[in-house]
Every structure is written in structure tokens, then in C-alpha cells.
Amino acid sequence: MDTTPNSLEDAANLVKVPQPTIERLSAYLQCVRGMRADGVPTASSTEIAQRTGINAAQFRKDLSYFGEFGTPGLGYDVADLEAHLSRIMGLDARHDVLLVGAGNLGSALLSYPGFPERGFHIVAAFDSEPQRVGQVLNGCTIYHIDDLAKVNSALNAQVGVIAVPRVAAQETVDKLVAAGVQAILNFAPVTILVRPGIVVRNVDLTSQLEVLSYYLSAQ
């Protein structure tokens, strides 16, 4: 099998990668970052399985969609694996992010250290409330929502985060897409519609609690 670095994308495009695999890739990356921070030089699939709670065979299978990164008899070089995973996930470049909605949740996201720590930089925020427009929060200016396309024509951010009330979510989506955004993280508890090619992930915080409630009542 070809193990040269640039066979990576080919492998990814030939076989279809299950979405659960992509989500786990992020977990592996988190784990491997921690190991490197702890000074662990090398890890076997079994060690990573213990740390993440994900089956070792699953880990190896997940990686196999993208290439061969381990050494039989030895395991994986932690720094090397981190670099590969980052590259696979498209995290070797900085990502600029637009935030729409500067209420409680939006403000919290603006100062959430985990985003810049992992390469996601909120470069502009937007709101419809006149009293919020013009404020600077955590070094980020809040613009009026109507200026979204104009502001992003200079910034060219590809990722949008929606932290607006339910009723405003769909119009916000449309404005983000019109401004050139390709990927959207939606915190509004509503199904949003986008044209094919635009990637959306929904995070309904209350829904998370509802799922917990189910398992509570089921004992």
C-alpha cells in the first residue's frame, strides 16, 4: 500500500468515510493532543482506546480510511498522529468564523477560549439590536446584521455560527449563505434549510437535556 503523505486525500475520496468516523477523529485528536502535552512520545491503539473509551479496532479502522500511520509492533508516534489527524480534519489552517447573535449565548461563544485554542477565530459578530451594534466584545466588533455580506466581502470567512432566537434562524442562515459562508453551526432549536453543498450542524442544547431525561425515566 502507498503510504506517501499525498495519497491521503485520494484514500479519503475513494472510499466513503462514515460520519461517525469523522466525529471520532475529533475525539482522537483531542486525546492525542493531551498525550503530547503530557510528553507521551508513542501510543498503541489500545492505549488510545482506553483514554477515549472507543474500541481499539474501531480506532484502527477509522484511521485506515485515510492511510497507514502506525508502526506494527510499536504503535503510533503521537506528534506524527496529531499532525496527520489535523491535516485530515482541515485543521492545519486557521479558520475564520462569523457569529450571528450577540445575546447571552453569543457573547459566551465570543469569549470561549476553546475556539481560538483550536484554530477557530471569530472575526466578526452581528446582531439586530441597535444597542449592541458598535460594541466591542473580546476584541470583536458587533455589526448590524444587514451589513453581514458587506463585512464578509472583506473577511471571507467560511464558517458561520447561529446564536439567534428560533424565529430568526432561517433568515440568518440565508444571509450567511448569501455572504459566502459554506459551513454553519446552528444553536437555534429549529430545522433549517440550505442548498446542497452547504454543511450544517445543529446543536440544540435543550434537546441534550431531553435525551438525558429519557434515560433518567427509563432508569
Next chain:
Amino acid sequence: MDTTPNSLEDAANLVKVPQPTIERLSAYLQCVRGMRADGVPTASSTEIAQRTGINAAQFRKDLSYFGEFGTPGLGYDVADLEAHLSRIMGLDARHDVLLVGAGNLGSALLSYPGFPERGFHIVAAFDSEPQRVGQVLNGCTIYHIDDLAKVNSALNAQVGVIAVPRVAAQETVDKLVAAGVQAILNFAPVTILVRPGIVVRNVDLTSQLEVLSYYLSAQ
């Protein structure tokens, strides 16, 4: 087939319900609430499929794990379905919630209207920072983290939300479990360990962006 209301739990316990089904149940509930608010009296599985983006057969199969709630030839009574789904999810009773971590994210969750709107009430918050302890945020007192068990011996909340930094997450989990919490929503980007019987859901906000990044770079 038995369609009496109290056959519900039996059905749920006899056949194992897939976790994706539980997550979709929450989406159906959201949809049905909206329809009732819009004054829609009745809905077919096809209409619900259109609103949620979930396949109609999937919807019917999901419901079938819990009973028969529709009328052939007619569809589902919206109010009735909402009541059934609420009951299935354990949402017919109020849920008291403990929040640990009153930083940016924690504060935002304290004033997030979606929680009380859907029956989840944060009844106490906890932090380790002395300057935050004693403050009242959105009607909720912030206690010192060391008082968690003491405070909850009076409140008896079953659900905990973790909004503390990564390094403090595991000790926070242990304190919540020691205080009698049975279900945990964890926002810290780290794998936490709990004894069997405790339900955990992890929401890593940055991981959501990482997944988007993957699909961006894969075109």
C-alpha cells in the same frame, strides 16, 4: 396490539430502543410543539417528515417502539402526540438542574431561555472562584463548589451541567455523582468517567466546528 396508555413503559423495556431514535424523538417533539402553536390539529407522518427532514417511515418506526399513536387514514392528533412524546421522554415532570462553572459559558446557560421553556430549571450554580460565590445570576445563587453535596441534599436535583475548564471536569463529575446526580451534560472537552448507571452526554463545542472543517476541506 395493546394500545392502553400504561402499556407504554412495557413496550419500551421489551425491545431495545436505538439511541438515534431517542435523539429523533426530541426533534419530533420540537416539531409537534411548533405545529400545535401554529394551530395545526392533525398531522400525517409525511407532513412531520417534511418539517423535520426525517424520513416518514423512520418516524413511524421510531414511534412503534413505544406504542400506536396514530389513526390509519387520518394521521396523528398533534396535541395527543405531543403529550405522548413528552411522557416517553420523561418531560411530563419538571427537572431540576445543578450547574457547575459560572464563567462565560455557565452564565450564558443560566440565562438560556430554552431550558426553563422546556421544563429544565437550574436551581443552583457552583463555582470555585471566591469572587463569584454569593452572586445571584438570573435568580440563581452561586455557591462554592465544596457545598455541592450539602446544597443538593435539600434540592435533590438529578441533572448536572458541567461548564468548567477541562482540568476540573473529572473532579466536578465525581462531586456531582457524590451529591446524587444521575445524569450529566458535559461541556468540557475531555472524556469523563462515571460508574455504570450514571448517564453522560458530552457536547464539545469546538469539536462541532472541527467536524464542519472536515467537510469544508473535503469540498
Next chain:
DNA sequence: GTCTGTGAACGAATTCACAGCT
């Protein structure tokens, strides 16, 4: 005719188990 509820068929994802490399 319309729409539900569900067994059967299908497809997807996980886990096993082992050949092959170090």
C-alpha cells in the same frame, strides 16, 4: 383512497480475527 404499523430486505457501521510487518 389514505395513512398507520411492522415484518422483511437492505445498507451501514462495528467488531472480530488474523495475516503480515517490526
Next chain:
DNA sequence: AGCTGTGAATTCGTTCACAGAC
């Protein structure tokens, strides 16, 4: 001996398609 990478086997979840209810 230890561990990876991966076909094969298995498990799990989704979708089909239709019998039966209204």
C-alpha cells in the same frame, strides 16, 4: 512477542413495501 491494517462476520439501524385500519 507485540501491534498494525483489513477482509470477513456480525450487529445495528434504516428503508421498503404491504396488510390492515379507518
